[in-house]
Amino acid sequence: xxxxxxxxxxxxxxxxxxxxxxxxxxxxxxxxxxxxxxxxxxxxxxxxxxxxxx
Numbered sequence: 001x002x003x004x005x006x007x008x009x010x011x012x013x014x015x016x017x018x019x020x021x022x023x024x025x026x027x028x029x030x031x032x033x034x035x036x037x038x039x040x041x042x043x044x045x046x047x048x049x050x051x052x053x054x
Contacts, residue, residue, distance in 0.1 A: 009047065013040065013044065016036075016040055017040070020033050020036055020037060
C-alpha cells in the first residue's frame with residue numbers, strides 16, 4: 001500500500017510539473033508559475049520529512 005501511495009504521489013507531481021511547463025507557452029504569468037513551483041517544492045519537502053520520521 002505504501003508503494004502505491006508513493007507512485008500516486010509521484011504521478012501527481014509529474015503531472016503538475018508538466019502542466020506548469022506547458023502553461024508558460026500558453027501565456028500564463030511567470031510569477032504564477034513560480035509560486036506554484038514553490039508551493040510544490042514545500043509539499044515535497046514536507047513529504048520527505050514525514051518519510052524520515054516514519
